[in-house]
Amino acid sequence: MDTTLDIAAIRADFPILSRTVYDRPLVYFDNAATSQKPRCVVEAIEKVYYNQNANIHRGVHYLSQVATEAHEEARQTVQAFINAAESREIIFTRGTTEAINLVATSFGETFCNEGDEILITGMEHHANIVPWQLLRDRKGIVLKVVPFNERGELDMEAFSQLLSPKTKLVSVAHISNVMGTVNPVAKIIAEAHAYNIPVLVDGAQAVSHMPVDVQALDADFYVFSGHKMYGPNGIGVLYGKEKWLEQLPPYHGGGEMIATVTYEKTTYAELPFKFEAGTPDYVGSVALAEAIRYMQKFGLKAIGDYEHQLLQYATEQLMKIDGMRIFGTAAEKASVISFLVRDIHHFDMGTLLDKLGIAVRTGHHCAMPLMHTLGIEGTIRASFAFYNTKEEIDALVAAVDRVQKMF
Amino acid sequence: MTINETQDQVIEEFSEFSDWMDKYAYLIDLGNSLDPIDEKAKIPQNLIEGCQSRVWLDAAENDGKVVFTAESDAVIVKGIISLLIRVMSGHTPDEILEAELYFIDQIGLKEHLSPTRANGLLSMVKQIKLYALAFKAKS
Numbered sequence: 001m002d003t004t005l006d007i008a009a010i011r012a013d014f015p016i017l018s019r020t021v022y023d024r025p026l027v028y029f030d031n032a033a034t035s036q037k038p039r040c041v042v043e044a045i046e047k048v049y050y051n052q053n054a055n056i057h058r059g060v061h062y063l064s065q066v067a068t069e070a071h072e073e074a075r076q077t078v079q080a081f082i083n084a085a086e087s088r089e090i091i092f093t094r095g096t097t098e099a100i101n102l103v104a105t106s107f108g109e110t111f112c113n114e115g116d117e118i119l120i121t122g123m124e125h126h127a128n129i130v131p132w133q134l135l136r137d138r139k140g141i142v143l144k145v146v147p148f149n150e151r152g153e154l155d156m157e158a159f160s161q162l163l164s165p166k167t168k169l170v171s172v173a174h175i176s177n178v179m180g181t182v183n184p185v186a187k188i189i190a191e192a193h194a195y196n197i198p199v200l201v202d203g204a205q206a207v208s209h210m211p212v213d214v215q216a217l218d219a220d221f222y223v224f225s226g227h228k229m230y231g232p233n234g235i236g237v238l239y240g241k242e243k244w245l246e247q248l249p250p251y252h253g254g255g256e257m258i259a260t261v262t263y264e265k266t267t268y269a270e271l272p273f274k275f276e277a278g279t280p281d282y283v284g285s286v287a288l289a290e291a292i293r294y295m296q297k298f299g300l301k302a303i304g305d306y307e308h309q310l311l312q313y314a315t316e317q318l319m320k321i322d323g324m325r326i327f328g329t330a331a332e333k334a335s336v337i338s339f340l341v342r343d344i345h346h347f348d349m350g351t352l353l354d355k356l357g358i359a360v361r362t363g364h365h366c367a368m369p370l371m372h373t374l375g376i377e378g379t380i381r382a383s384f385a386f387y388n389t390k391e392e393i394d395a396l397v398a399a400v401d402r403v404q405k406m407f
Numbered sequence: 408m409t410i411n412e413t414q415d416q417v418i419e420e421f422s423e424f425s426d427w428m429d430k431y432a433y434l435i436d437l438g439n440s441l442d443p444i445d446e447k448a449k450i451p452q453n454l455i456e457g458c459q460s461r462v463w464l465d466a467a468e469n470d471g472k473v474v475f476t477a478e479s480d481a482v483i484v485k486g487i488i489s490l491l492i493r494v495m496s497g498h499t500p501d502e503i504l505e506a507e508l509y510f511i512d513q514i515g516l517k518e519h520l521s522p523t524r525a526n527g528l529l530s531m532v533k534q535i536k537l538y539a540l541a542f543k544a545k546s
Contacts, residue, residue: 345481
């Protein structure tokens with residue numbers, strides 16, 4: 001592999017990668033579900049709890065000040081990471097799912113009426129389908145779906161045709177969690193904006209694999225999860241343009257998000273606090289910022305380039321296996337490979353790969369409508385991170401070949 | 408043969424496999440030779456939807472004994488189904504209700520009946536007992 005990254009040194013930063021399963025070295029290829037954590041991220045969590053734990057924004061005491069500053073610095077780190085214009089445009093959520101639910105609820109309640117349309121694509125994760133269906137049940141909106149071609153690329157002509165005066169929002173995955181397709185979100189946004197339609201980008205699969213600049217994209221909302229980008233579980237981000245966030249009502253009510261409360265009337269806090277009811281995850285935010293710094297040490301471009309080489313190598317090697325069927329062969333593709341061998345069931349293949357120490361995801365990957373479109377029940381999915389190696393891919397390919405011969 | 412005698416026989420057979428690969432190769436063989444369920448029985452009421460694989464289970468009473476037929480879309484699951492049917496099918500409702508399934512654990516396949524596997528097998532075992540209960544109530 002042609003890279004300036006010192007992969008052996010990077011692997012040493014992730015203690016879990018040196019463990020064994022069933023007495024075999026762990027090969028972890030389930031990164032699209034969650035990534036492993038470098039030592040610095042786990043230590044950041046420990047440091048907060050051991051040295052600066054106090055509830056934020058409330059106390060005048062020293063520790064509360066320190067904790068508040070750390071949380072707000074983390075917000076600025078996230079802001080710089082995706083190049084948002086203002087730190088108040090960064091809302092901490094529990095993850096991508098909560099971020100989309102927030103928009104579906106607050107935006108939906110404000111801007112959507114019966115008969116209005118929300119446009120999603122045929123390759124969305126359930127997290128970008130179900131919140132809109134809930135909105136449909138509440139408000140009578142219509143959910144429209146952009147189809148994709150046999151390579152797993154969006155049908156952009158269909159997209160153009162599906163945009164209508166009734167479209168209130170376009171909500172699209174930056175990268176498909178099943179097929180790895182990198183969707184042309186800049187083009188989608190530009191086209192939607194021509195009709196003044198805002199766009200939400202689900203960046204859960206993108207932010208750890210490529211540089212993301214929300215201003216260059218001109219995204220109205222951009223959402224992602226900490227745990228898929230080497231950060232902790234339970235924290236995620238909603239980026240929203242200030243002009244939109246200002247217009248949206250709060251999602252949850254409680255402490256932290258208010259200005260004044262009387263029984264007659266409550267006024268809300270300014271951005272970003274309006275959307276962060278209750279005690280925020282000020283431990284998760286600090287650890288997330290650490291994960292961002294960790295990735296930035298290597299550079300998202302270098303990370304993405306190396307992962308792309310892993311993807312190409314894995315694709316070439318897997319295709320040598322007789323009966324290999326890869327789902328998703330888009331020209332622009334991230335390091336995710338979904339496959340089946342002949343008609344061997346994904347559960348059978350996954351069970352035996354597991355016994356060989358290889359962690360892959362099997363099933364519908366929270367994208368059942370996509371599976372229906374492909375006419376299958378599920379796939380085996382190998383997804384790579386920049387701590388993975390060519391040798392691990394060789395182990396995967398050898399294991400898949402060994403297992404397929406058993407059927 | 409009683410349910411427990413069959414269980415002991417299965418345990419005995421599996422004790423000959425030293426290697427997990429052989430065990431799974433045997434399960435695949437069993438799965439491939441499992442009699443398919445009647446197409447007419449592949450109806451939604453008989454479907455146990457797992458997250459990872461699906462199981463169809465049907466039951467009929469014959470001479471006071473419950474006869475089970477089942478199938479899955481995954482071969483390894485079919486192999487385990489074949490063992491469950493061998494152990495549980497052809498017994499009276501009371502025998503089935505009283506049976507304690509210990510062979511799965513003993514042959515090292517416990518993980519496949521864990522709720523986290525979501526392959527439909529755990530629900531199948533529960534459903535087998537429910538069928539027995541239903542036939543018992545009818546008689």
